[in-house]
Amino acid sequence: MKKAVPWFALAVPFSENGIIINNKEMMCFETKITEASIESIQELYAIEVMPESINIQKTKKEFTGDFTLPVFPFVKLSRKSPEQTADEIGKALKEKLDFIESYTIIKGFLNLSVSHRTWIDFLQKEIQNLAFGNIETNSDGPPVLIEFSSPNTNKPLHLGHIRNNLLGDAIARIMDANKKKVIRLNLVNDRGIHICKSMLAWQKFGANETPQTTGMKGDKLVGKYYVEFDKQYKAEIAELINQGKSKEDAEKQAPILLEAQQMLRRWEEGDKDVRKLWANMNQWVYDGFEQTYNNLGITFDRVYYESETYLLGKEIVKEGLAKKAFYQHPDGSIRVDLTEEGLDEKILLRSDGTSVYITQDLGTAVLRAKEYQPQQMIYVVGNEQNYHFDVLKRILSDKLSYDWGKRIYHLSYGMVELPSGKMKSREGTVVDADDLMEEMIGMAKQKTEELGKHDFNEVELNELARMIGIGALKYFILKVDPKKNMLFNPEESIDLNGNTAPFIQYTHARICSLLRKAGVNTLELPNYNIDVIPEAEKEILRMLYDYPVTLKQAASELNPSLLANYAYELVKTYNRFYQDTPVLKEMNDDLRHFRLQLSAFTASVIRKAMNLLGIDLPEKM
RNA sequence: GGUUCCGUAGCUCAGCUGGAUAGAGCAACUGCCUUCUAAGCAGUAGGUCAUGCGUUCGAAUCGCAUCGGAAUCACCA
Numbered sequence A: 001m002k003k004a005v006p007w008f009a010l011a012v013p014f015s016e017n018g019i020i021i022n023n024k025e026m027m028c029f030e031t032k033i034t035e036a037s038i039e040s041i042q043e044l045y046a047i048e049v050m051p052e053s054i055n056i057q058k059t060k061k062e063f064t065g066d067f068t069l070p071v072f073p074f075v076k077l078s079r080k081s082p083e084q085t086a087d088e089i090g091k092a093l094k095e096k097l098d099f100i101e102s103y104t105i106i107k108g109f110l111n112l113s114v115s116h117r118t119w120i121d122f123l124q125k126e127i128q129n130l131a132f133g134n135i136e137t138n139s140d141g142p143p144v145l146i147e148f149s150s151p152n153t154n155k156p157l158h159l160g161h162i163r164n165n166l167l168g169d170a171i172a173r174i175m176d177a178n179k180k181k182v183i184r185l186n187l188v189n190d191r192g193i194h195i196c197k198s199m200l201a202w203q204k205f206g207a208n209e210t211p212q213t214t215g216m217k218g219d220k221l222v223g224k225y226y227v228e229f230d231k232q233y234k235a236e237i238a239e240l241i242n243q244g245k246s247k248e249d250a251e252k253q254a255p256i257l258l259e260a261q262q263m264l265r266r267w268e269e270g271d272k273d274v275r276k277l278w279a280n281m282n283q284w285v286y287d288g289f290e291q292t293y294n295n296l297g298i299t300f301d302r303v304y305y306e307s308e309t310y311l312l313g314k315e316i317v318k319e320g321l322a323k324k325a326f327y328q329h330p331d332g333s334i335r336v337d338l339t340e341e342g343l344d345e346k347i348l349l350r351s352d353g354t355s356v357y358i359t360q361d362l363g364t365a366v367l368r369a370k371e372y373q374p375q376q377m378i379y380v381v382g383n384e385q386n387y388h389f390d391v392l393k394r395i396l397s398d399k400l401s402y403d404w405g406k407r408i409y410h411l412s413y414g415m416v417e418l419p420s421g422k423m424k425s426r427e428g429t430v431v432d433a434d435d436l437m438e439e440m441i442g443m444a445k446q447k448t449e450e451l452g453k454h455d456f457n458e459v460e461l462n463e464l465a466r467m468i469g470i471g472a473l474k475y476f477i478l479k480v481d482p483k484k485n486m487l488f489n490p491e492e493s494i495d496l497n498g499n500t501a502p503f504i505q506y507t508h509a510r511i512c513s514l515l516r517k518a519g520v521n522t523l524e525l526p527n528y529n530i531d532v533i534p535e536a537e538k539e540i541l542r543m544l545y546d547y548p549v550t551l552k553q554a555a556s557e558l559n560p561s562l563l564a565n566y567a568y569e570l571v572k573t574y575n576r577f578y579q580d581t582p583v584l585k586e587m588n589d590d591l592r593h594f595r596l597q598l599s600a601f602t603a604s605v606i607r608k609a610m611n612l613l614g615i616d617l618p619e620k621m
Numbered sequence B: 001g002g003u004u005c006c007g008u009a010g011c012u013c014a015g016c017u018g019g020a021u022a023g024a025g026c027a028a029c030u031g032c033c034u035u036c037u038a039a040g041c042a043g044u045a046g047g048u049c050a051u052g053c054g055u056u057c058g059a060a061u062c063g064c065a066u067c068g069g070a071a072u073c074a075c076c077a
Helices: A006-010 A029-045 A072-078 A082-096 A114-126 A157-177 A195-206 A216-243 A247-253 A255-269 A271-297 A313-324 A357-373 A383-399 A403-407 A433-452 A458-478 A503-519 A537-556 A561-580 A589-612
Strands: A067-070 A102-107 A109-114 A143-147 A182-188 A302-306 A334-337 A346-350 A378-382 A408-413 A416-418
Touching: A029 A067, A067 A195, A067 A537, A072 A082, A072 A157, A082 A109, A082 A114, A082 A143, A082 A247, A109 A271, A114 A403, A114 A537, A143 A157, A157 A182, A157 A271, A157 A378, A157 A416, A157 A433, A182 A357, A195 A216, A195 A255, A195 A271, A216 A247, A216 A255, A216 A271, A271 A433, A271 A458, A302 A357, A302 A383, A313 A334, A313 A346, A313 A357, A334 A383, A346 A357, A346 A383, A357 A378, A357 A383, A378 A383, A378 A403, A383 A403, A383 A408, A403 A408, A416 A589, A433 A458, A433 A589, A458 A503, A503 A561, A503 A589, A537 A561, A537 A589
Parallel strands: A143 A182, A143 A378, A182 A302, A378 A408
Antiparallel strands: A067 A109, A102 A109, A334 A346
């Protein structure tokens, strides 16, 4: 249950209580309150307390105040009642901190109120700051590598791949907002028995079908023959069992499987015909993938192909053998003994000298470490491979003593499950990525028309539907904590109301409309002053203030869902205000200007958060 | 069987570095459009936070045990 914090979380400047230390003089109330509290307690009770025991939190909505300090940990030291302790500390804090205007005490909770002037200053200053929330760290430092997507080329992408792609993309964006140089990697698994299965089935039953002759998307066509292979394979197994073979024997001896294995050997020998067929069919798949990636808005800086890198690992294994990090088993295979680390023995090279999955991962890890000398290597891979990455990391850092081995981080995400269980390509129980996107866009279009939005021509309507449909899909996936498994029910379509992207997009569009009608530049409004900020507005300010912290936390935990949930909370808070507070119709100039600026800044922060999730926002909807 | 992860409203999810009366959305029900976009807002109803014990001034949150679910433990990837 303990949150796994990546090793490099420390590289992000957090103070002990998780708050950013001064970024471009950004106001950080919590830090100042914490420091002043330590001082005050020292002065009042002559006792030094650790910063950890000062736990500044946001005041709950039902009480007045902005920040709360529970004083229970100090009552033993003060030898006074919680109320009296809180009062003494509150008095001292008010004196030390000019931004604290007043405080109230409820039981042992000291609720501090930040002055209205301070909040106005915050708004006026930060709305000018285009980089609000972003932070400068290691901007010239070595890059962060993020490997994600990494598809097999024998079948089309499905909803599980979508989660992987969206997480990888969002994390790359979040790291980038933290001023890290990010390299997006894709390692395409373009060779192996699975591709040979598709190739063989196509050769046998394909009748020379191509994407051109069938009008089928390339990856779909190749996937079709992968399923075709499986059908034939199963039929042959059944036949063999009928003839009296055991199930295991049948599975090993089915002629079509033997043929596929033969094809793989010919591929490895460089057989011209096989290589040509392979190159052709892979190209179909790449053309198909490109469309899917485009529609998802996913890009890469560097694509590795396994066919080019799969031999690299053998060298590493041989070196490790020479260094006695590994050993040779009597049967000829090379293995690593990780029993001391609480893991098992693991095969690194087969007895016939060919490489297994981990051999290749060792090779590509060394390759990219050499090429980029990265500060971090993040792998976005499902949690079914936790064990594999545990082994990989231990081999590289412990057994082979690569210093960068420790900087590998497996971003392990949960599976997308259907009500019927896990998705399985071979059994056809998958939610296809292209179909799902198309369906979402269709729904968005239909909804837009139902709501009688007539301000759009055909092109605009399509673009709007794309933003809403794809946005809804991305948000649906990204709002869930990455490490948790999630459920997708195809019977119930993804919502467009409530805690969804369209809700957030809609609020943004409303603000845009408001600003268009105001017809002023919100950055150049005359300086206003108001004595009392109404509660609805203050709640928005408090939410806006939270954005930088949320972004830092999302970065250090590699968790985009924090930003999704933040955006939702912000928007809900804004809508409450919008519903019954006039902005343009406000006659008091100061108030009107304040509300306009508050709205503009809110829209800007919504944009920031959603951009980090890869979600586009229309200005009208 | 070993290891790891998970269990919060009918459903999908927040909250988990211990803090005040456990929150949203969907589904159900009730109000609010002659006023800045109703893809909205306000409200009703729905909970032994899997169970038990422990630590603590205080536990959904930390520890131990039990029950239930998932993943993994390949000369597959």
